[in-house]
Amino acid sequence: MSETAPHYLVMTVGTTGDIHPFMRIASALQMLGRKVTFVTHSYYEKVVRDAGLPFVGIGTDEEFLHVLRNPDIWDPKKGFSALLANYSDGLKQVLETIESISAQAPHVVIAHPFAVPGAIIARERGLVKAVVAAYLAPSNLRSCHDPLTIGDTSVPRWVPMSWRRALWRFVEKGWIDPVAVTQLNAVRTPLGLPEVGSFLTHIMEAPDLSVTLFPSWFAPVVPDWPRPLIEGDFQLFEAAAQDGFTEALSAFLAAGEKPLVFTPGTGNFHAADFFACALSAINRLGRRAIFLTRERAQIPANLPESVLWQAYVPLSALLPHAAVLVHHGGIGTTAEALRAGIPQLVVPFAWDQFDNGARIASLGVGMVIPAKRLRPRKLARSLHTLYRSETVRAQCSLLASRFTPPHDPIALCREVERLV
Structure with a gap:
């Protein structure tokens, strides 16, 4: 591997379904001879290390399980606020993690959407060369085009585009931005960085590249998804025929x-x-x-x-x-x-x-x-x-x-x- 080859930081948050696809990408990068560090909840350290990936943990098991034990995270309207209740602390941990990793090579971060804002701050501070946003599911990407499902609300195809944009603004201003933007700017402002006005716009427009981790036959690209965009495929966990069978x-x-x-x-x-x-x-x-x-x-x-x-x-x-x-x-x-x-x-x-x-x-x-x-x-x-x-x-x-x-x-x- 060339001394100027990037060091890939693969960062994700969530549960098993959020971890496995990023592990598959990290393993593929290793097979290409790239230096990789996998960053996620400390709770998954054994799973990641058993896959042969260098690991850096964020947070404690207790913090991770405390979030999962909150029933509000499975409520269509309360879930966002419940999950991001301590989002600013998580962003600070992401930044501290990036700062702690050797800077002998340029860093490229491949990140889950919720980790993207922290990676962007690192790029703005000169710690990261590029940020790639990796989207696990179609609805992780805001769109006004069909099929339009926002939470448990499905928008009929006859609804005009102007009404769809207005609905998204209503959802962002009512549920998303009061939580996410406030906590994101609480980290950005003390660092002298400009404030963010829209959480979803920031996630979609700030990365250098976006990748879908689902195929076009499951969800074809629509005009208002970010560019440049790579159409990927499902990155699934590979288990042996009877792996885990009791x-x-x-x-x-x-x-x-x-x-x-x-x-x-x-x-x-x-x-x-x-x-x-x-x-x-x-x-x-x-x-x-x-x-x-x-x-x-x-x-x-x-x-x-x-x-x-x-x-x-x-x-x-x-x-x-x-x-x-x-x-x-x-x-x-x-x-x-x-x-x-x-x-x-x-x-x-x-x-x-x-x-x-x-x-x-x-x-x-x-x-x-x-x-x-x-x-x-x-x-x-x-x-x-x-x-x-x-x-x-x-x-x-x-x-x-x-x-x-x-x-x-x-x-x-x-x-x-x-x-x-």
Whole structure:
């Protein structure tokens, strides 16, 4: 590697679905012989180091879990304020981390959107050469074009563009900027940097390059996304065929028909109603099921033999053995079900989950029931429709074929290098 080759700082925040795609990019950069440092929550240190990536942690496990234990983060309207309650502290930690890393080579930061403002400050202070914003899901990019889903609100196609722009201004001024801009400027102003007026505009316009970590067939580029922009693909975690399988899981899978799999996501500690409803629906259908969550307290105390609880199993290993996946609509989980070629029933709670669910429905591979409207009878009816539909199964198989051969992250990294 040349002495002038950049040192890549790959920075992300969030839960497992936010970590794995960035790990795949970091590993690809290492395969190209580049120097890489992975920066994320200290909570994920073992996962990252086990993948052979140099790691720098941010925050403590207690701070990370404190955020996840706040039920407001899964509320469509309260979630943003709850997640960014201490955003200024997080930005300061990002800056301190960048400052602590050796400056012997120019730094290029590849960042999750929430980490972009900290990386931009570092660039303005001469600590970073370039900032690349990597977007995991389509709704991470503000757009006025169809399909337009803002939180749990879907905007009809007939709504004029002027009304769409006005709606975004209303959302930004009412929910996003009072929290994010205030805390961002609280870090920028003491450093003598100009104030930011719009959080989403700053995230989209300030980076040197933007990359989508989803394919165009899932969400084609629209005119108001930032430029320059690289159209990427899903960056999925690769697990061995039975990686993470317990003896109980292997025995359960071998004992009968393919089960339904239920998960509210690795970061959801407030899904007791989700699992209670799932158990009631399963009993109505007479089907087998697997419940996935690290929080056993969310699971009904007494499970029948037809239901197995597991703390965690890589979806890439489990879903080929499943009939249907019922999940929250996180982008990583959504992509894994697409790759496995199985129907999905999306139960969105907040964030990008509503938009991801709407896209799954429009692709003909699943259905959507918002978490607040989930009821046992409705869930059972929808599941019955999904696993019996030959049309849905055919469409699932068609989209699964798009994952063969697997997407090459090295080609994406080379394109990033070329443009940066």
